[in-house]
Amino acid sequence: MxxxxxxxxxxxxxxxxxxxxxxxDAYYDRIYAYAYRRIGSRDQAEDIAASVFxxxxxxxxRLRWQGKPIAAWLYRIAARRVADFYRARKNDVPLDEFAxxxxxxxxxxxxxxxxxxxxxxxxxxxxxxxxxxxxxxxFDELDGETIASLLGCTANNVYVRTHRALRKLGAILxxx
Amino acid sequence: xxQLIIENRKSKIENQLVALRQREHIPTSTRxxxxxARLMERFAQMNLAIVETQIGWIGVAFSERGLAGIQLPRAxxxxxLANLQRDFPKAAVVADAPIExxxxxxxYTEGRxxxxxxxxxxxxxxxxxxxxxxxxxxxxxxxxxxxxxxxREIGKPxxxxxxxxxxxxxxxxxxxxxHRVLGSDxxxxxxxxxxxxKRKLLELEGALL
Numbered sequence: 001m002x003x004x005x006x007x008x009x010x011x012x013x014x015x016x017x018x019x020x021x022x023x024x025d026a027y028y029d030r031i032y033a034y035a036y037r038r039i040g041s042r043d044q045a046e047d048i049a050a051s052v053f054x055x056x057x058x059x060x061x062r063l064r065w066q067g068k069p070i071a072a073w074l075y076r077i078a079a080r081r082v083a084d085f086y087r088a089r090k091n092d093v094p095l096d097e098f099a100x101x102x103x104x105x106x107x108x109x110x111x112x113x114x115x116x117x118x119x120x121x122x123x124x125x126x127x128x129x130x131x132x133x134x135x136x137x138x139f140d141e142l143d144g145e146t147i148a149s150l151l152g153c154t155a156n157n158v159y160v161r162t163h164r165a166l167r168k169l170g171a172i173l174x175x176x
Numbered sequence: 177x178x179q180l181i182i183e184n185r186k187s188k189i190e191n192q193l194v195a196l197r198q199r200e201h202i203p204t205s206t207r208x209x210x211x212x213a214r215l216m217e218r219f220a221q222m223n224l225a226i227v228e229t230q231i232g233w234i235g236v237a238f239s240e241r242g243l244a245g246i247q248l249p250r251a252x253x254x255x256x257l258a259n260l261q262r263d264f265p266k267a268a269v270v271a272d273a274p275i276e277x278x279x280x281x282x283x284y285t286e287g288r289x290x291x292x293x294x295x296x297x298x299x300x301x302x303x304x305x306x307x308x309x310x311x312x313x314x315x316x317x318x319x320x321x322x323x324x325x326x327x328r329e330i331g332k333p334x335x336x337x338x339x340x341x342x343x344x345x346x347x348x349x350x351x352x353x354x355h356r357v358l359g360s361d362x363x364x365x366x367x368x369x370x371x372x373x374k375r376k377l378l379e380l381e382g383a384l385l
Contacts, residue, residue, distance in 0.1 A: 014241070015241065015298070015299070017219045017220050020215070020219050021216060024212055024215060025212075028205075028208060028212070032202075037200075042206070046205050046208075046211065049205070050211040050215075054218075057219060058240065061241060061242055062295065100200045100201055101197075101201075116195070116196060134193065138190070138193040138194065138196075170186050
């Protein structure tokens with residue numbers, strides 16, 4: 001979607017039910033996947049995705065177009081909701097943040113492949129912000145500008161952080 | 177040497193991450209349709225509330241999109257609400273108007289606000305009326321224009337009568353300031369909330385001495 005398309009979509013979403021439906025259709029699955037990747041539960045991810053769009057519904061009429069992708073706005077709401085979720089359950093057992101790429105009982109070929117299993121283990125050894133940058137770049141597949149806006153840093157900083165996280169992951173795998 | 181190996185591994189790791197992404201498992205969201213339907217319903221839902229102001233009980237109709245209707249004050253709160261419900265029969269009556277709607281209306285009626293920033297729900301306003309009301313909205317606080325002026329502004333100089341009708345049925349009076357439009361003789365002409373109220377609003381704005 002070009003920025004001009006995005007602007008038109010936002011305007012439609014601000015003024016008509018059908019337009020808001022379009023916005024929902026364009027982003028729900030991605031926001032849901034974002035939440036699922038961080039929480040690993042379908043129910044919770046759906047709750048978060050629903051609340052993101054409820055917030056969007058309330059907030060969109062005040063949204064001033066600033067030439068930035070609307071994804072950044074939606075993901076920022078989602079990031080807050082995920083943080084709320086973790087705050088609320090901070091005394092519970094930690095969740096498996098990489099449930100979406102863990103082996104399942106179906107005997108996935110991936111699991112038998114030591115190399116991939118090693119990468120997964122390596123990811124778990126990174127610190128939270130390193131894991132997050134890897135998730136944003138390689139799993140959510142967001143562009144640098146959107147990630148920068150989400151994390152409140154520059155696009156160049158996103159590149160540097162990604163580079164460092166990959167290097168650390170490389171070092172972990174090398175040590176093994 | 178170790179550094180070199182790590183660097184070489186980097187692009188390999190990137191490829192492995194991409195491969196992991198392709199094979200990740202995210203269960204389908206089964207509640208997607210229900211969530212969508214609920215949002216669509218809320219988007220369209222109209223709510224009614226009453227705001228107490230200096231000039232009396234003002235009725236407001238609003239949706240997620242913004243303010244859709246204003247009922248000018250009647251003699252009692254109940255009467256204002258009844259009139260509002262007649263215009264929006266399917267709407268739900270809620271206890272409180274959104275804070276910003278109540279605040280801006282109160283400030284305006286107390287002479288402390290010259291402009292409204294409230295988002296408006298134009299969805300039920302037809303194109304011609306929309307054009308007329310947008311033009312009326314361009315008249316500054318404290319100023320007045322005539323029906324003929326609006327007709328000329330919208331490029332239909334002979335449509336002063338149609339302009340009058342469009343203003344008379346303005347669903348969002350006060351916010352869309354049809355009270356700033358007078359007859360060509362300078363007379364107040366007419367107002368849905370009664371001429372005394374039109375006079376009061378213009379006096380409040382300093383447009384009438």
